Amino acid sequence: MTKAEFEQGIRRNQDKLFRMAYLSLRSYADCQDAVQETLLKAWAARDSLKHAEYFDTWLTRILLNVINDFCRRAARRPTSELTNEIPADFAPPDPDLRDAIRALDAKLRTPLLLRYIAGYSIGETARLLRITPAQVRWRLERAEKQLRAQLGDKEEII
Amino acid sequence: MKLNGAYPRTPDAFGDMVERTLASLPDECARPTTARRVPPRRVLLIAALAAITLIGGTYGTYRHAVLRQIALTRRR
Numbered sequence: 029m030t031k032a033e034f035e036q037g038i039r040r041n042q043d044k045l046f047r048m049a050y051l052s053l054r055s056y057a058d059c060q061d062a063v064q065e066t067l068l069k070a071w072a073a074r075d076s077l078k079h080a081e082y083f084d085t086w087l088t089r090i091l092l093n094v095i096n097d098f099c100r101r102a103a104r105r106p107t108s109e110l111t112n113e114i115p116a117d118f119a120p121p122d123p124d125l126r127d128a129i130r131a132l133d134a135k136l137r138t139p140l141l142l143r144y145i146a147g148y149s150i151g152e153t154a155r156l157l158r159i160t161p162a163q164v165r166w167r168l169e170r171a172e173k174q175l176r177a178q179l180g181d182k183e184e185i186i
Numbered sequence: 187m188k189l190n191g192a193y194p195r196t197p198d199a200f201g202d203m204v205e206r207t208l209a210s211l212p213d214e215c216a217r218p219t220t221a222r223r224v225p226p227r228r229v230l231l232i233a234a235l236a237a238i239t240l241i242g243g244t245y246g247t248y249r250h251a252v253l254r255q256i257a258l259t260r261r262r
């Protein structure tokens with residue numbers, strides 16, 4: 029894979045990387061760090077990608093691993109988001125929904141983000157997470173139930 | 187389920203960070219390929235069998251010599 033092809037693939041997936049990292053991690057700074065680490069890891073491991081058509085799912089898999097590492101680290105030393113680190117042109121999503129998604133267990137949050145934020149099908153989500161499609165459906169159902177319970181009367185934003 | 191409201195617009199600063207990172211990537215993979223190659227299972231299996239035979243054989247020879255010595259001592 030050439031550097032130009034790699035750059036093109038990253039630019040194509042940039043929004044997806046941002047949304048997934050932002051809704052999984054606790055702060056904008058963590059989101060930036062996670063995406064940067066993903067890019068570096070992907071570049072270092074680009075020879076392991078055998079088929080260029082799987083670039084998107086391969087990159088998403090790397091991001092998920094990096095997010096898992098960040099979550100583990102964050103659990104050891106909790107941090108809070110500083111308001112001055114958020115760019116001025118950034119319009120955060122509905123804070124209640126964002127917090128509800130972030131509060132979900134990673135096992136439920138990841139399929140939810142892959143399905144509804146990244147737009148993968150049930151089958152693709154199952155392959156990415158190395159679980160069965162039935163497990164994906166079950167986790168999505170549970171995630172939706174928990175989100176609705178957490179949002180209460182603001183349920184319509186789901 | 188559409189998760190309306192959970193789609194933050196990617197800020198320009200984030201796009202700039204991605205561009206900076208892409209620009210800083212080396213042309214060749216920076217990670218040197220000095221990592222030790224893991225031998226295939228077949229090689230490991232052969233090595234294990236050779237080790238077992240060698241150790242077993244040595245032990246067998248030693249055991250045989252000791253037993254022979256005991257037998258000789260008893261005869262006397």
